[in-house]
Amino acid sequence: MRRLLPCLLLCVLGSIPATGLAQSSQFGVRALGIPGREQSARAMGSGGAFALFDGESSLNPASLAYLPGLTAVFTIMGDYRSSTNAAGVGSVRDTRFPQFLVGGPLPHHPLSLSLSYSNYTVRDFSLAFPGTTVLRGVPVGFVDTLESRGGLNDLRVGATYRPAQRLALGIGLHVITGTNRVSVKRAFSDTTYQPSLQRAELSFAGFGLSLGAVGQVTRSFALSAFVRADTKADVNVDSTAVSSVDLPVTVGGGIRWRLTPKLEVAGHTIYRNWSTANAGVVALGGIGAVNTFEAAGGLEFTANPRRAGRLPLRLGFRYAKLPFPVTPGQEPKEYGIAAGSGFTFGGDRAGVSLSLERVWRSQQTDFSERAWLVTAGVSVRP
Numbered sequence: 001m002r003r004l005l006p007c008l009l010l011c012v013l014g015s016i017p018a019t020g021l022a023q024s025s026q027f028g029v030r031a032l033g034i035p036g037r038e039q040s041a042r043a044m045g046s047g048g049a050f051a052l053f054d055g056e057s058s059l060n061p062a063s064l065a066y067l068p069g070l071t072a073v074f075t076i077m078g079d080y081r082s083s084t085n086a087a088g089v090g091s092v093r094d095t096r097f098p099q100f101l102v103g104g105p106l107p108h109h110p111l112s113l114s115l116s117y118s119n120y121t122v123r124d125f126s127l128a129f130p131g132t133t134v135l136r137g138v139p140v141g142f143v144d145t146l147e148s149r150g151g152l153n154d155l156r157v158g159a160t161y162r163p164a165q166r167l168a169l170g171i172g173l174h175v176i177t178g179t180n181r182v183s184v185k186r187a188f189s190d191t192t193y194q195p196s197l198q199r200a201e202l203s204f205a206g207f208g209l210s211l212g213a214v215g216q217v218t219r220s221f222a223l224s225a226f227v228r229a230d231t232k233a234d235v236n237v238d239s240t241a242v243s244s245v246d247l248p249v250t251v252g253g254g255i256r257w258r259l260t261p262k263l264e265v266a267g268h269t270i271y272r273n274w275s276t277a278n279a280g281v282v283a284l285g286g287i288g289a290v291n292t293f294e295a296a297g298g299l300e301f302t303a304n305p306r307r308a309g310r311l312p313l314r315l316g317f318r319y320a321k322l323p324f325p326v327t328p329g330q331e332p333k334e335y336g337i338a339a340g341s342g343f344t345f346g347g348d349r350a351g352v353s354l355s356l357e358r359v360w361r362s363q364q365t366d367f368s369e370r371a372w373l374v375t376a377g378v379s380v381r382p
Contacts, residue, residue, distance in 0.1 A: 025092075026083050026369060027332050027361050029125050030324035031281045031289060032204075032233070032245065033151050036119030040099055041075050041377030045340015045355035046298030047316025049266040052224040052254035053214065055112075056101055056379060059252070059270075060226040061170030062212035064112040064160040070104035073379045081371040094124060099377070103158065110162040120152035123180050141189035152178040152204050152233065166216035170226075174208035176233060176247070206233040206247055220258040224268075227251050235284070245280035248272040248323075261305045267297035274323035287328050294320040298338070309344030309351055318357075325363065332363040336373075353377040 028034030039048050040056035052060040055067035080093045096119065103114025129144045155177065160170040180202040187195040212226035230247035254268030270293070277289040298316025302308045315338070322332040340355030354376050361369040 025079075025081060025122075025125065025361075025371075026085060026326060026367055027322050027324075027334075027363070028122055029127070029148075030326060031277070031286050032324070033121035033123030034322065034324075035121055035292075036098055036151075036154070038099065038118040038120075038154065040073055040101075041340070041353040041355050041375040042314075042342060044357060044373070044375045045314035045316070045338055045342075045353065046266065046296075046300060047318040047336060047338040047357070048296040049254075049268065049298030049316045049318075050256065050300065051296070052212075052226065052252060052268050053222065053256050053266065055103070055114075056099075056377070058099065058101065058116045058118045058154065058156055058158075058172075060212040060214070060224055061156075061158040061172035061210055062160050062168045062214045062224065062226065064103055064114050064158055064170060065162055065168035065214060067104045067112060067114075069381045071102070071379055071381050073099065073101045073377060075099035075375060075377040077376075078374040079371060080374070081369055083367075083369045085367045092126075096122065096124075098375075104381075112160040114156075114158040116154075116156045116158065118154045118156070120154040120176055120178070123148050123151040135190075135193065140193065143187050145185045145187070146182070147184075148180050148182045150178055150180040150202075152176055154208075156210075168214045170210075170212040170214075172208075172210035172212075172228075174210065174228075174230065176206035176208060176230065177204060179203045201238055203236045203239075204233045205236075207231045208247070210250075222256040223253070224256070225253040232280075243280065243284055245284070246276040248274045248276055262303065263299060263301050265297070265299045267295070270294040272323070277323070281324070287325055289323050290321070290325065290331055292321040292323050294318070307344075307348075309342060309348055311341055311343060314338075314340040314355070322361070326367050327363070330363050330366075332361060332367070335360045340375075349381045351379045353379070 038058040039051045043051040043054045043057045051057045055063050056073045077098050078095050082091045098119045101116040105112040127146045132139050155175040156172045158172040160168050162168050183199045185197045208230035210228035214224045216222045228250040232244040232246050234244045250272045252270035256266040258264045272292045274289045275291045281289050296318040301313040318336040320334045336357050336359040338357035342353035344351035357373040359371040
C-alpha cells in the first residue's frame with residue numbers, strides 16, 4: 001500500500017485513466033475538474049442566456065444593479081447522468097449546491113453590494129479498476145476504487161456603482177478555495193486478505209478580480225461585458241505545498257432585447273484561456289488544458305408583464321468547450337437545451353425558480369455523456 005499514495009496523487013492531479021467501471025462525470029476527472037456555471041436557477045432556465053444581466057448570478061458584478069432590494073438566493077441542483085466509454089455504461093446521480101448570494105442596493109446611494117458563493121470547478125467522481133496480482137505464488141483478483149469529493153469554490157465580494165441611470169459598473173474580489181478528499185481502497189476477491197484503505201486531502205487557494213459593465217442603450221435594448229483575471233491555484237497535499245496551476249482570464253459579453261412587453265431575448269459569449277493552466281497540469285502528470293468558448297441564447301415570455309414573476313416561460317440553448325481533455329489531442333464539448341419557470345409570492349418578496357436542462361457531452365466517439373440537470377432556487381427579499 002505504500003506504493004498506492006504516489007499513484008493516488010498522480011491520479012487526482014490529472015493522469016487518471018478514464019476506463020473506470022463506475023464513475024460520476026468522466027469529464028470532471030482530469031486536472032481541476034469540470035467548470036461550474038456560477039448561475040442562478042432563473043438564469044439556468046434560459047440556458048444561461050440572461051446570466052450577464054441576472055443579479056442573482058455571479059458572472060458579471062455589474063448585474064447587481066438588477067437587484068431591486070436586499071435579496072438572499074439559495075440554489076440546489078440535481079444531476080442525473082449516463083456515461084459511456086470503452087469500459088461500458090454507467091449511471092450516476094448526485095446533488096450539489098452551486099450558488100448562494102446575499103446582496104442588494106444601499107438605501108439612498110447608487111451603490112449595490114453582495115457576497116456570493118459558487119462552484120468554480122467540481123471534482124466528484126468514483127472510479128473502479130479491476131486487476132490481478134500474485135500473492136504467495138497464487139493469482140488473486142482485486143478491485144481498486146478511487147473516490148474524490150470536492151472541488152474549487154469561488155467566494156466573491158461584489159460592488160456595483162451607477163454613475164448614470166442607464167449605466168452600471170461593477171467590481172468583484174474573488175477568493176478561490178476548496179478541497180478534494182480522496183481515498184483509494186483495494187478489495188480482494190479472496191476474503192482471507194483484508195481490504196486496504198488510504199486517504200489524502202488536496203487543498204487549493206487563489207485569488208481573482210473581475211470588472212463588469214451593463215449599459216441600457218435604449219428602453220428595450222441593453223449590452224453587458226465583463227473581464228475576470230484569476231491568479232494561480234496553489235496546491236497542497238495534506239497541508240504540504242506541492243505545486244501551483246495558473247488559472248484563466250475570462251472575457252464575456254452579452255445582449256438583452258425586449259421585443260414586446262411580453263417577450264424578451266438574450267444571449268452571451270464567454271472565452272477563457274484555460275491553456276494557461278497547461279504547464280501546471282502537465283507538470284503534475286496530467287494531459288493538459290485547452291482554451292474554452294461558450295455561447296448561449298434564450299428567451300423569457302411573460303403572460304402578464306405587470307406580474308413578471310408569475311409563471312414566466314424560459315427557454316434556451318448552450319454550447320461550450322470543456323478545458324480538460326480525457327485523452328490527448330482532443331477537445332470535449334457540451335451542448336444543452338433548457339426550460340424553466342418560476343413563481344413569486346408575498347408581494348413579490350419571495351420566489352421559487354425551477355429549471356430543467358438536457359445536456360450532451362462528448363469527446364470524439366470515445367467518450368460521451370447524457371445528463372438531466374434539475375435546478376431549484378429560492379429567493380427572499382426581507
